[in-house]
Amino acid sequence: MALLLLAPASCVSGPKPTAPTAGLPVPAGRDPEIRVGLVVVAGSVWVGGGAALAVTGPDGSHLWMIPPGETWQVAVAGNGFNFASRGWTSAPLEAVTLTPAESNPLIRVNGRDYRGSAVILRSGAGITVVNRVGLESYLLGVVSAEMGRRGLAEQAAMRAQAVVSRTYALRNLGRWKAQGFDLVATVADQVYSGQGAETPEGRAAVGETRGRLLTYEGAPIEAFFYSTCGGRTADGFEVFRGAARPYLRSVPDQAANGSVYCSISPRYRWHEEWTGEALRSMLQRYLPPVTGVRSVEVREISNMWVTRRSSSGRVDQLTIGLGGPEVRVEGPVIRQVMRLNSGEPLRSTAFNLVATVGSQGVTHLAVDGMGSGHGVGFCQWGAVGRARAGQGYEQILAAYFPGTRLERRY
Numbered sequence: 001m002a003l004l005l006l007a008p009a010s011c012v013s014g015p016k017p018t019a020p021t022a023g024l025p026v027p028a029g030r031d032p033e034i035r036v037g038l039v040v041v042a043g044s045v046w047v048g049g050g051a052a053l054a055v056t057g058p059d060g061s062h063l064w065m066i067p068p069g070e071t072w073q074v075a076v077a078g079n080g081f082n083f084a085s086r087g088w089t090s091a092p093l094e095a096v097t098l099t100p101a102e103s104n105p106l107i108r109v110n111g112r113d114y115r116g117s118a119v120i121l122r123s124g125a126g127i128t129v130v131n132r133v134g135l136e137s138y139l140l141g142v143v144s145a146e147m148g149r150r151g152l153a154e155q156a157a158m159r160a161q162a163v164v165s166r167t168y169a170l171r172n173l174g175r176w177k178a179q180g181f182d183l184v185a186t187v188a189d190q191v192y193s194g195q196g197a198e199t200p201e202g203r204a205a206v207g208e209t210r211g212r213l214l215t216y217e218g219a220p221i222e223a224f225f226y227s228t229c230g231g232r233t234a235d236g237f238e239v240f241r242g243a244a245r246p247y248l249r250s251v252p253d254q255a256a257n258g259s260v261y262c263s264i265s266p267r268y269r270w271h272e273e274w275t276g277e278a279l280r281s282m283l284q285r286y287l288p289p290v291t292g293v294r295s296v297e298v299r300e301i302s303n304m305w306v307t308r309r310s311s312s313g314r315v316d317q318l319t320i321g322l323g324g325p326e327v328r329v330e331g332p333v334i335r336q337v338m339r340l341n342s343g344e345p346l347r348s349t350a351f352n353l354v355a356t357v358g359s360q361g362v363t364h365l366a367v368d369g370m371g372s373g374h375g376v377g378f379c380q381w382g383a384v385g386r387a388r389a390g391q392g393y394e395q396i397l398a399a400y401f402p403g404t405r406l407e408r409r410y
Helices: 135-147 152-171 200-208 276-286 333-337 380-388 393-400
Strands: 002-004 033-042 044-048 053-056 062-066 071-077 080-085 095-100 106-109 112-115 117-123 126-134 212-216 269-275 303-309 315-321 326-330 351-358 361-370 405-408
Touching: 033 044, 033 117, 033 135, 044 117, 044 126, 071 126, 080 117, 095 106, 106 117, 106 126, 112 126, 112 135, 126 135, 135 152, 135 200, 135 380, 152 200, 152 212, 152 380, 152 393, 269 276, 276 333, 276 361, 303 351, 303 361, 315 333, 326 333, 380 393
Parallel strands: 002 326
Antiparallel strands: 033 126, 044 071, 044 106, 053 062, 053 095, 071 080, 095 117, 106 112, 117 126, 212 405, 269 361, 303 315, 315 326, 351 361
């Protein structure tokens, strides 16, 4: 008996494709505002501790001032929330805005500084904090958080990331509209760490590419990105349903001499092993939520093997024998089932495996893999390698998103 599992897009970590937009209503010379969910449905949050913050109500009325250096707690209270500081507690509120009250234009939320302003909302069972900030200022907190510190010879990779991140943000404005913001500040969209993550290199990359984004047929593209492709990128449809775009196709990440641009990545090649007991424990925990197989059915792993690969060579179907039935796991869900001892998903689906089978089933599993991430679109370490080889950011973007146009929208 074989159980066939198709991978829904909702099981894929990271951004999912959205419908193309008709255009961008961006005022000439000015970047649009973006709303970032910094804290989503939490029981409490700490604000302040840096510059003075003005607290205003939904109608713009001044409520009070958080003095410089003081940290106040905001906690759920009934159907709203209240502020508390040094024995004082405010009346319940449903929404407020925090704005810098000094020349230092930063707000501090949970110990981290951000540009712009912050809106605190009662959302569901908790509190949500939304950073309202100009897109270019937002990118200052994204580019270096995503790429780390880079040298002068790698600046083209930083510029390419700035264009990719700007394109992603504009394409996905309103993605989380029902929750009161556009994007979240994690890998579910792109990492946004605020002012503390900014570097001179990142600021330069954002400034030098201001307003520039990638388009296809006049609309911002699906600007997927990840750490390391391992030597070849993946077709969009291998990972994301609905992402069969002409510019999201599998391409080699190699120079003319055959060297791989992302081979400088610490995750270019990797190796993982599981004992039979560790493998069974892992599958008992992670296989049932995505296959419907009950945990008690995962008693003996009789075998495990690759039954199908994608056009880019990644594992597209993995079959697991359970002594009786065979369970087939497909696409990106494979990474959610095959996890490291730390609980993190397998680095990529570009791997080979060897299962040692004894009288009691699999006694040892070894996996040799390539790359890190889903593999669709922009390879961050490949971009660094290309920059070191002398490629400009325009050339780097054209390599990972063939057929797109680099346009300036503001």
